[in-house]
Amino acid sequence: MTYLHSMICHTEGIRAVRPPIWRGLDGAVGVYWEATGHTGAQGYYLSPDPRIMIFFNEVSEQIRLTNEESAPAPRYRPMTRALYVPAGVPMWTSFTAMHRFSHLDLHMHSEKLVRMLSPSIGRSTVLSALRHPVEVEASRSTQMLATLLVEELEQPARHPAHAEHLVASIATGLLDFTGSEERASGRLTQAQMNRLNALVASRADCRVSLPDMAACVGLSESWFAFAFKQTTGKTPLxxxxxxxxxxxxxxxxxxxxxxxxxxxxxxxxxxxxxxxxxxxxxxxxxxxxxxxxxxx
Structure with missing residues:
Protein backbone atom coordinates (compact mmCIF):
# COMPACT_ATOMS: atom_id res chain seq x y z
CA MET A 1 0.00 0.00 0.00
CA THR A 2 1.35 3.43 -0.92
CA TYR A 3 2.07 5.56 2.14
CA LEU A 4 0.66 9.13 2.24
CA HIS A 5 2.51 11.64 4.35
CA SER A 6 1.36 14.90 5.92
CA MET A 7 3.51 17.86 6.85
CA ILE A 8 3.17 21.46 8.02
CA CYS A 9 5.45 23.71 6.00
CA HIS A 10 5.63 27.52 5.94
CA THR A 11 8.35 29.34 3.97
CA GLU A 12 9.20 32.94 3.13
CA GLY A 13 11.77 33.85 0.48
CA ILE A 14 12.27 30.25 -0.72
CA ARG A 15 11.03 29.22 -4.16
CA ALA A 16 11.31 26.07 -6.25
CA VAL A 17 13.17 26.61 -9.52
CA ARG A 18 11.50 23.56 -11.06
CA PRO A 19 8.51 21.41 -10.11
CA PRO A 20 9.40 18.89 -7.38
CA ILE A 21 9.81 15.26 -8.40
CA TRP A 22 8.05 12.87 -6.08
CA ARG A 23 7.02 9.24 -5.86
CA GLY A 24 4.89 7.34 -3.36
CA LEU A 25 6.26 4.00 -2.18
CA ASP A 26 5.26 1.34 0.33
CA GLY A 27 6.08 3.05 3.61
CA ALA A 28 7.78 6.15 2.20
CA VAL A 29 7.43 9.18 -0.04
CA GLY A 30 10.49 10.53 -1.84
CA VAL A 31 10.59 14.15 -3.03
CA TYR A 32 13.43 15.82 -4.91
CA TRP A 33 13.64 19.63 -4.76
CA GLU A 34 15.68 22.26 -6.55
CA ALA A 35 15.14 25.67 -4.97
CA THR A 36 16.59 29.09 -4.19
CA GLY A 37 16.51 30.91 -0.90
CA HIS A 38 17.11 34.66 -0.60
CA THR A 39 19.10 36.30 2.18
CA GLY A 40 16.86 36.32 5.24
CA ALA A 41 14.57 33.59 3.86
CA GLN A 42 12.91 31.45 6.53
CA GLY A 43 11.17 28.12 6.80
CA TYR A 44 9.18 26.17 9.38
CA TYR A 45 8.66 22.41 9.09
CA LEU A 46 6.82 19.89 11.27
CA SER A 47 5.88 16.33 10.38
CA PRO A 48 4.11 13.61 12.40
CA ASP A 49 6.40 11.10 10.68
CA PRO A 50 10.19 10.74 10.68
CA ARG A 51 12.04 12.15 7.69
CA ILE A 52 15.47 12.33 6.13
CA MET A 53 17.00 15.21 4.18
CA ILE A 54 20.03 14.75 1.91
CA PHE A 55 21.52 17.88 0.31
CA PHE A 56 23.49 17.55 -2.93
CA ASN A 57 25.51 20.75 -2.49
CA GLU A 58 27.15 22.67 0.35
CA VAL A 59 24.69 24.46 2.65
CA SER A 60 26.45 24.99 5.99
CA GLU A 61 27.57 28.54 5.14
CA GLN A 62 24.19 29.70 3.83
CA ILE A 63 21.50 27.87 5.83
CA ARG A 64 21.16 27.63 9.60
CA LEU A 65 18.59 25.76 11.67
CA THR A 66 17.17 25.38 15.13
CA ASN A 67 14.54 23.23 16.84
CA GLU A 68 13.60 25.98 19.28
CA GLU A 69 10.71 28.34 18.57
CA SER A 70 11.64 32.05 18.49
CA ALA A 71 15.29 31.19 19.08
CA PRO A 72 17.74 34.11 18.82
CA ALA A 73 20.28 33.99 15.99
CA PRO A 74 23.14 32.62 18.16
CA ARG A 75 21.10 29.49 18.87
CA TYR A 76 20.89 28.57 15.19
CA ARG A 77 23.47 26.03 14.00
CA PRO A 78 24.84 25.30 10.51
CA MET A 79 22.79 23.02 8.29
CA THR A 80 24.57 19.77 7.48
CA ARG A 81 24.22 17.80 4.25
CA ALA A 82 22.48 14.81 5.84
CA LEU A 83 19.79 15.01 8.52
CA TYR A 84 17.40 12.64 10.22
CA VAL A 85 14.48 14.44 11.91
CA PRO A 86 12.41 12.32 14.34
CA ALA A 87 8.62 12.38 14.18
CA GLY A 88 7.09 15.47 15.75
CA VAL A 89 10.36 17.45 15.97
CA PRO A 90 9.92 20.98 14.57
CA MET A 91 12.59 22.73 12.54
CA TRP A 92 13.12 26.40 11.74
CA THR A 93 15.62 27.47 9.06
CA SER A 94 17.13 30.82 8.13
CA PHE A 95 19.28 31.84 5.14
CA THR A 96 22.35 33.99 5.77
CA ALA A 97 22.96 34.47 2.03
CA MET A 98 21.18 33.83 -1.24
CA HIS A 99 21.72 30.21 -2.22
CA ARG A 100 20.52 27.69 -4.79
CA PHE A 101 20.33 24.17 -3.45
CA SER A 102 18.93 20.73 -4.20
CA HIS A 103 17.93 18.03 -1.77
CA LEU A 104 16.08 14.75 -1.36
CA ASP A 105 13.28 14.56 1.22
CA LEU A 106 12.27 11.14 2.50
CA HIS A 107 9.06 10.96 4.53
CA MET A 108 8.76 7.54 6.17
CA HIS A 109 6.13 5.52 8.00
CA SER A 110 7.68 4.66 11.38
CA GLU A 111 6.20 1.19 11.82
CA LYS A 112 7.02 0.18 8.25
CA LEU A 113 10.62 1.26 8.80
CA VAL A 114 10.78 -0.65 12.07
CA ARG A 115 9.52 -3.83 10.35
CA MET A 116 12.08 -3.47 7.56
CA LEU A 117 15.10 -2.92 9.84
CA SER A 118 14.25 -5.01 12.92
CA PRO A 119 15.22 -8.45 11.53
CA SER A 120 18.85 -7.41 11.13
CA ILE A 121 19.21 -4.70 13.79
CA GLY A 122 16.66 -5.52 16.48
CA ARG A 123 13.37 -3.80 17.20
CA SER A 124 14.42 -2.06 20.44
CA THR A 125 17.58 -0.67 18.81
CA VAL A 126 15.59 0.63 15.83
CA LEU A 127 12.94 2.22 18.06
CA SER A 128 15.67 3.93 20.11
CA ALA A 129 17.41 5.22 16.99
CA LEU A 130 14.18 6.63 15.56
CA ARG A 131 13.81 8.91 18.59
CA HIS A 132 17.17 10.61 18.19
CA PRO A 133 18.06 13.24 15.55
CA VAL A 134 21.16 12.95 13.37
CA GLU A 135 22.99 15.81 11.66
CA VAL A 136 26.17 14.85 9.81
CA GLU A 137 28.04 15.52 6.60
CA ALA A 138 26.73 12.95 4.13
CA SER A 139 29.12 10.09 3.42
CA ARG A 140 30.01 9.17 -0.13
CA SER A 141 27.83 6.05 0.05
CA THR A 142 24.83 8.03 1.32
CA GLN A 143 25.22 10.55 -1.49
CA MET A 144 25.42 7.75 -4.06
CA LEU A 145 22.32 6.00 -2.70
CA ALA A 146 20.43 9.30 -2.68
CA THR A 147 21.46 9.97 -6.29
CA LEU A 148 20.25 6.52 -7.35
CA LEU A 149 16.95 7.08 -5.58
CA VAL A 150 16.42 10.45 -7.26
CA GLU A 151 16.92 8.73 -10.63
CA GLU A 152 14.23 6.22 -9.69
CA LEU A 153 11.89 9.01 -8.59
CA GLU A 154 12.31 10.84 -11.88
CA GLN A 155 12.31 7.89 -14.27
CA PRO A 156 11.18 4.64 -12.60
CA ALA A 157 13.02 1.84 -14.35
CA ARG A 158 12.75 -1.02 -11.86
CA HIS A 159 10.24 -2.66 -9.55
CA PRO A 160 9.17 -0.32 -6.69
CA ALA A 161 10.94 -2.68 -4.29
CA HIS A 162 14.24 -1.34 -5.66
CA ALA A 163 13.42 2.22 -4.59
CA GLU A 164 12.05 1.01 -1.24
CA HIS A 165 15.30 -0.82 -0.49
CA LEU A 166 17.27 2.28 -1.43
CA VAL A 167 15.23 4.17 1.20
CA ALA A 168 16.01 1.46 3.77
CA SER A 169 19.73 1.55 2.88
CA ILE A 170 19.86 5.34 3.29
CA ALA A 171 18.12 5.09 6.66
CA THR A 172 20.42 2.28 7.79
CA GLY A 173 23.48 4.34 6.90
CA LEU A 174 22.24 7.51 8.57
CA LEU A 175 20.37 6.51 11.72
CA ASP A 176 22.41 6.34 14.93
CA PHE A 177 22.16 2.66 15.86
CA THR A 178 25.50 2.74 17.70
CA GLY A 179 24.18 5.12 20.32
CA SER A 180 21.97 2.66 22.24
CA GLU A 181 24.71 1.63 24.67
CA GLU A 182 25.79 5.24 25.22
CA ARG A 183 22.23 6.39 25.89
CA ALA A 184 21.64 3.53 28.33
CA SER A 185 24.81 4.44 30.27
CA GLY A 186 23.99 8.13 30.41
CA ARG A 187 26.54 9.19 27.79
CA LEU A 188 26.01 11.37 24.74
CA THR A 189 26.02 9.63 21.38
CA GLN A 190 28.59 10.37 18.70
CA ALA A 191 25.89 12.08 16.66
CA GLN A 192 25.16 14.41 19.58
CA MET A 193 28.87 15.15 20.04
CA ASN A 194 29.12 15.91 16.31
CA ARG A 195 26.33 18.47 16.68
CA LEU A 196 28.07 20.07 19.67
CA ASN A 197 31.39 20.21 17.82
CA ALA A 198 29.72 21.89 14.86
CA LEU A 199 27.97 24.40 17.14
CA VAL A 200 31.14 25.34 19.00
CA ALA A 201 33.16 25.52 15.77
CA SER A 202 30.64 28.02 14.41
CA ARG A 203 31.61 30.50 17.15
CA ALA A 204 34.84 32.43 16.63
CA ASP A 205 35.72 32.26 20.34
CA CYS A 206 34.30 28.74 20.93
CA ARG A 207 31.93 30.08 23.62
CA VAL A 208 28.44 28.57 23.86
CA SER A 209 26.10 28.77 26.85
CA LEU A 210 24.98 25.66 28.70
CA PRO A 211 21.32 26.21 27.67
CA ASP A 212 22.36 26.45 24.02
CA MET A 213 24.46 23.28 24.24
CA ALA A 214 21.62 21.37 25.94
CA ALA A 215 19.12 22.61 23.34
CA CYS A 216 21.47 21.56 20.54
CA VAL A 217 21.18 17.90 21.57
CA GLY A 218 17.59 18.03 22.84
CA LEU A 219 18.26 17.48 26.57
CA SER A 220 17.45 19.34 29.76
CA GLU A 221 20.32 21.39 31.18
CA SER A 222 20.77 19.18 34.24
CA TRP A 223 20.72 15.91 32.31
CA PHE A 224 22.97 17.34 29.61
CA ALA A 225 25.58 18.44 32.18
CA PHE A 226 25.59 14.92 33.69
CA ALA A 227 25.74 13.14 30.32
CA PHE A 228 28.46 15.46 29.03
CA LYS A 229 30.68 14.77 32.06
CA GLN A 230 30.06 11.03 31.64
CA THR A 231 31.08 11.27 27.98
CA THR A 232 34.10 13.57 28.03
CA GLY A 233 35.30 13.48 31.62
CA LYS A 234 35.00 17.28 31.67
CA THR A 235 32.32 19.82 32.43
CA PRO A 236 31.02 21.76 29.42
CA LEU A 237 32.95 24.82 30.65
Whole structure:
Protein backbone atom coordinates (compact mmCIF):
# COMPACT_ATOMS: atom_id res chain seq x y z
CA MET A 1 0.00 0.00 0.00
CA THR A 2 1.35 3.43 -0.92
CA TYR A 3 2.07 5.56 2.14
CA LEU A 4 0.66 9.13 2.24
CA HIS A 5 2.51 11.64 4.35
CA SER A 6 1.36 14.90 5.92
CA MET A 7 3.51 17.86 6.85
CA ILE A 8 3.17 21.46 8.02
CA CYS A 9 5.45 23.71 6.00
CA HIS A 10 5.63 27.52 5.94
CA THR A 11 8.35 29.34 3.97
CA GLU A 12 9.20 32.94 3.13
CA GLY A 13 11.77 33.85 0.48
CA ILE A 14 12.27 30.25 -0.72
CA ARG A 15 11.03 29.22 -4.16
CA ALA A 16 11.31 26.07 -6.25
CA VAL A 17 13.17 26.61 -9.52
CA ARG A 18 11.50 23.56 -11.06
CA PRO A 19 8.51 21.41 -10.11
CA PRO A 20 9.40 18.89 -7.38
CA ILE A 21 9.81 15.26 -8.40
CA TRP A 22 8.05 12.87 -6.08
CA ARG A 23 7.02 9.24 -5.86
CA GLY A 24 4.89 7.34 -3.36
CA LEU A 25 6.26 4.00 -2.18
CA ASP A 26 5.26 1.34 0.33
CA GLY A 27 6.08 3.05 3.61
CA ALA A 28 7.78 6.15 2.20
CA VAL A 29 7.43 9.18 -0.04
CA GLY A 30 10.49 10.53 -1.84
CA VAL A 31 10.59 14.15 -3.03
CA TYR A 32 13.43 15.82 -4.91
CA TRP A 33 13.64 19.63 -4.76
CA GLU A 34 15.68 22.26 -6.55
CA ALA A 35 15.14 25.67 -4.97
CA THR A 36 16.59 29.09 -4.19
CA GLY A 37 16.51 30.91 -0.90
CA HIS A 38 17.11 34.66 -0.60
CA THR A 39 19.10 36.30 2.18
CA GLY A 40 16.86 36.32 5.24
CA ALA A 41 14.57 33.59 3.86
CA GLN A 42 12.91 31.45 6.53
CA GLY A 43 11.17 28.12 6.80
CA TYR A 44 9.18 26.17 9.38
CA TYR A 45 8.66 22.41 9.09
CA LEU A 46 6.82 19.89 11.27
CA SER A 47 5.88 16.33 10.38
CA PRO A 48 4.11 13.61 12.40
CA ASP A 49 6.40 11.10 10.68
CA PRO A 50 10.19 10.74 10.68
CA ARG A 51 12.04 12.15 7.69
CA ILE A 52 15.47 12.33 6.13
CA MET A 53 17.00 15.21 4.18
CA ILE A 54 20.03 14.75 1.91
CA PHE A 55 21.52 17.88 0.31
CA PHE A 56 23.49 17.55 -2.93
CA ASN A 57 25.51 20.75 -2.49
CA GLU A 58 27.15 22.67 0.35
CA VAL A 59 24.69 24.46 2.65
CA SER A 60 26.45 24.99 5.99
CA GLU A 61 27.57 28.54 5.14
CA GLN A 62 24.19 29.70 3.83
CA ILE A 63 21.50 27.87 5.83
CA ARG A 64 21.16 27.63 9.60
CA LEU A 65 18.59 25.76 11.67
CA THR A 66 17.17 25.38 15.13
CA ASN A 67 14.54 23.23 16.84
CA GLU A 68 13.60 25.98 19.28
CA GLU A 69 10.71 28.34 18.57
CA SER A 70 11.64 32.05 18.49
CA ALA A 71 15.29 31.19 19.08
CA PRO A 72 17.74 34.11 18.82
CA ALA A 73 20.28 33.99 15.99
CA PRO A 74 23.14 32.62 18.16
CA ARG A 75 21.10 29.49 18.87
CA TYR A 76 20.89 28.57 15.19
CA ARG A 77 23.47 26.03 14.00
CA PRO A 78 24.84 25.30 10.51
CA MET A 79 22.79 23.02 8.29
CA THR A 80 24.57 19.77 7.48
CA ARG A 81 24.22 17.80 4.25
CA ALA A 82 22.48 14.81 5.84
CA LEU A 83 19.79 15.01 8.52
CA TYR A 84 17.40 12.64 10.22
CA VAL A 85 14.48 14.44 11.91
CA PRO A 86 12.41 12.32 14.34
CA ALA A 87 8.62 12.38 14.18
CA GLY A 88 7.09 15.47 15.75
CA VAL A 89 10.36 17.45 15.97
CA PRO A 90 9.92 20.98 14.57
CA MET A 91 12.59 22.73 12.54
CA TRP A 92 13.12 26.40 11.74
CA THR A 93 15.62 27.47 9.06
CA SER A 94 17.13 30.82 8.13
CA PHE A 95 19.28 31.84 5.14
CA THR A 96 22.35 33.99 5.77
CA ALA A 97 22.96 34.47 2.03
CA MET A 98 21.18 33.83 -1.24
CA HIS A 99 21.72 30.21 -2.22
CA ARG A 100 20.52 27.69 -4.79
CA PHE A 101 20.33 24.17 -3.45
CA SER A 102 18.93 20.73 -4.20
CA HIS A 103 17.93 18.03 -1.77
CA LEU A 104 16.08 14.75 -1.36
CA ASP A 105 13.28 14.56 1.22
CA LEU A 106 12.27 11.14 2.50
CA HIS A 107 9.06 10.96 4.53
CA MET A 108 8.76 7.54 6.17
CA HIS A 109 6.13 5.52 8.00
CA SER A 110 7.68 4.66 11.38
CA GLU A 111 6.20 1.19 11.82
CA LYS A 112 7.02 0.18 8.25
CA LEU A 113 10.62 1.26 8.80
CA VAL A 114 10.78 -0.65 12.07
CA ARG A 115 9.52 -3.83 10.35
CA MET A 116 12.08 -3.47 7.56
CA LEU A 117 15.10 -2.92 9.84
CA SER A 118 14.25 -5.01 12.92
CA PRO A 119 15.22 -8.45 11.53
CA SER A 120 18.85 -7.41 11.13
CA ILE A 121 19.21 -4.70 13.79
CA GLY A 122 16.66 -5.52 16.48
CA ARG A 123 13.37 -3.80 17.20
CA SER A 124 14.42 -2.06 20.44
CA THR A 125 17.58 -0.67 18.81
CA VAL A 126 15.59 0.63 15.83
CA LEU A 127 12.94 2.22 18.06
CA SER A 128 15.67 3.93 20.11
CA ALA A 129 17.41 5.22 16.99
CA LEU A 130 14.18 6.63 15.56
CA ARG A 131 13.81 8.91 18.59
CA HIS A 132 17.17 10.61 18.19
CA PRO A 133 18.06 13.24 15.55
CA VAL A 134 21.16 12.95 13.37
CA GLU A 135 22.99 15.81 11.66
CA VAL A 136 26.17 14.85 9.81
CA GLU A 137 28.04 15.52 6.60
CA ALA A 138 26.73 12.95 4.13
CA SER A 139 29.12 10.09 3.42
CA ARG A 140 30.01 9.17 -0.13
CA SER A 141 27.83 6.05 0.05
CA THR A 142 24.83 8.03 1.32
CA GLN A 143 25.22 10.55 -1.49
CA MET A 144 25.42 7.75 -4.06
CA LEU A 145 22.32 6.00 -2.70
CA ALA A 146 20.43 9.30 -2.68
CA THR A 147 21.46 9.97 -6.29
CA LEU A 148 20.25 6.52 -7.35
CA LEU A 149 16.95 7.08 -5.58
CA VAL A 150 16.42 10.45 -7.26
CA GLU A 151 16.92 8.73 -10.63
CA GLU A 152 14.23 6.22 -9.69
CA LEU A 153 11.89 9.01 -8.59
CA GLU A 154 12.31 10.84 -11.88
CA GLN A 155 12.31 7.89 -14.27
CA PRO A 156 11.18 4.64 -12.60
CA ALA A 157 13.02 1.84 -14.35
CA ARG A 158 12.75 -1.02 -11.86
CA HIS A 159 10.24 -2.66 -9.55
CA PRO A 160 9.17 -0.32 -6.69
CA ALA A 161 10.94 -2.68 -4.29
CA HIS A 162 14.24 -1.34 -5.66
CA ALA A 163 13.42 2.22 -4.59
CA GLU A 164 12.05 1.01 -1.24
CA HIS A 165 15.30 -0.82 -0.49
CA LEU A 166 17.27 2.28 -1.43
CA VAL A 167 15.23 4.17 1.20
CA ALA A 168 16.01 1.46 3.77
CA SER A 169 19.73 1.55 2.88
CA ILE A 170 19.86 5.34 3.29
CA ALA A 171 18.12 5.09 6.66
CA THR A 172 20.42 2.28 7.79
CA GLY A 173 23.48 4.34 6.90
CA LEU A 174 22.24 7.51 8.57
CA LEU A 175 20.37 6.51 11.72
CA ASP A 176 22.41 6.34 14.93
CA PHE A 177 22.16 2.66 15.86
CA THR A 178 25.50 2.74 17.70
CA GLY A 179 24.18 5.12 20.32
CA SER A 180 21.97 2.66 22.24
CA GLU A 181 24.71 1.63 24.67
CA GLU A 182 25.79 5.24 25.22
CA ARG A 183 22.23 6.39 25.89
CA ALA A 184 21.64 3.53 28.33
CA SER A 185 24.81 4.44 30.27
CA GLY A 186 23.99 8.13 30.41
CA ARG A 187 26.54 9.19 27.79
CA LEU A 188 26.01 11.37 24.74
CA THR A 189 26.02 9.63 21.38
CA GLN A 190 28.59 10.37 18.70
CA ALA A 191 25.89 12.08 16.66
CA GLN A 192 25.16 14.41 19.58
CA MET A 193 28.87 15.15 20.04
CA ASN A 194 29.12 15.91 16.31
CA ARG A 195 26.33 18.47 16.68
CA LEU A 196 28.07 20.07 19.67
CA ASN A 197 31.39 20.21 17.82
CA ALA A 198 29.72 21.89 14.86
CA LEU A 199 27.97 24.40 17.14
CA VAL A 200 31.14 25.34 19.00
CA ALA A 201 33.16 25.52 15.77
CA SER A 202 30.64 28.02 14.41
CA ARG A 203 31.61 30.50 17.15
CA ALA A 204 34.84 32.43 16.63
CA ASP A 205 35.72 32.26 20.34
CA CYS A 206 34.30 28.74 20.93
CA ARG A 207 31.93 30.08 23.62
CA VAL A 208 28.44 28.57 23.86
CA SER A 209 26.10 28.77 26.85
CA LEU A 210 24.98 25.66 28.70
CA PRO A 211 21.32 26.21 27.67
CA ASP A 212 22.36 26.45 24.02
CA MET A 213 24.46 23.28 24.24
CA ALA A 214 21.62 21.37 25.94
CA ALA A 215 19.12 22.61 23.34
CA CYS A 216 21.47 21.56 20.54
CA VAL A 217 21.18 17.90 21.57
CA GLY A 218 17.59 18.03 22.84
CA LEU A 219 18.26 17.48 26.57
CA SER A 220 17.45 19.34 29.76
CA GLU A 221 20.32 21.39 31.18
CA SER A 222 20.77 19.18 34.24
CA TRP A 223 20.72 15.91 32.31
CA PHE A 224 22.97 17.34 29.61
CA ALA A 225 25.58 18.44 32.18
CA PHE A 226 25.59 14.92 33.69
CA ALA A 227 25.74 13.14 30.32
CA PHE A 228 28.46 15.46 29.03
CA LYS A 229 30.68 14.77 32.06
CA GLN A 230 30.06 11.03 31.64
CA THR A 231 31.08 11.27 27.98
CA THR A 232 34.10 13.57 28.03
CA GLY A 233 35.30 13.48 31.62
CA LYS A 234 35.00 17.28 31.67
CA THR A 235 32.32 19.82 32.43
CA PRO A 236 31.02 21.76 29.42
CA LEU A 237 32.95 24.82 30.65
CA UNK A 238 36.22 22.86 30.97
CA UNK A 239 35.71 21.33 27.51
CA UNK A 240 35.06 24.69 25.89
CA UNK A 241 38.06 26.22 27.64
CA UNK A 242 40.29 23.46 26.27
CA UNK A 243 38.96 24.17 22.75
CA UNK A 244 39.54 27.91 23.19
CA UNK A 245 43.08 27.40 24.43
CA UNK A 246 43.88 25.13 21.48
CA UNK A 247 42.88 28.00 19.18
CA UNK A 248 44.96 30.37 21.30
CA UNK A 249 47.97 28.10 20.82
CA UNK A 250 47.41 28.21 17.06
CA UNK A 251 47.33 32.02 17.18
CA UNK A 252 50.45 32.18 19.36
CA UNK A 253 52.27 29.85 16.97
CA UNK A 254 51.15 31.19 13.61
CA UNK A 255 50.51 34.94 14.07
CA UNK A 256 52.28 38.03 15.39
CA UNK A 257 49.27 39.10 17.44
CA UNK A 258 50.14 40.30 20.92
CA UNK A 259 49.01 38.29 23.91
CA UNK A 260 46.55 41.07 24.78
CA UNK A 261 45.11 40.96 21.24
CA UNK A 262 44.69 37.19 21.39
CA UNK A 263 43.02 37.47 24.81
CA UNK A 264 40.53 39.99 23.43
CA UNK A 265 39.88 38.01 20.24
CA UNK A 266 39.16 34.81 22.16
CA UNK A 267 36.76 36.44 24.62
CA UNK A 268 38.87 36.60 27.79
CA UNK A 269 38.09 39.52 30.09
CA UNK A 270 41.70 40.75 29.97
CA UNK A 271 45.28 39.56 29.48
CA UNK A 272 45.62 38.52 33.12
CA UNK A 273 42.57 36.25 32.87
CA UNK A 274 43.94 34.70 29.67
CA UNK A 275 47.36 34.14 31.21
CA UNK A 276 45.93 32.52 34.34
CA UNK A 277 43.63 30.20 32.35
CA UNK A 278 46.39 29.28 29.91
CA UNK A 279 48.87 28.45 32.69
CA UNK A 280 46.32 26.34 34.59
CA UNK A 281 45.70 24.11 31.56
CA UNK A 282 48.98 24.21 29.61
CA UNK A 283 51.40 24.62 32.50
CA UNK A 284 53.12 27.72 31.09
CA UNK A 285 52.29 31.33 30.47
CA UNK A 286 51.34 32.23 26.88
CA UNK A 287 54.59 34.18 26.45
CA UNK A 288 56.73 31.26 27.64
CA UNK A 289 54.80 28.81 25.48
CA UNK A 290 55.23 31.04 22.41
CA UNK A 291 59.01 31.25 22.99
CA UNK A 292 59.26 27.48 23.42
CA UNK A 293 57.15 26.86 20.30
CA UNK A 294 59.30 29.23 18.23
CA UNK A 295 62.46 27.44 19.36
CA UNK A 296 61.26 24.01 18.28
Missing amino acids: QWQMARRLELCQDLLRSTNLSIAQIAAQMGFSDQAHFTKSFRQVVGQTPAAWRRMSAAL
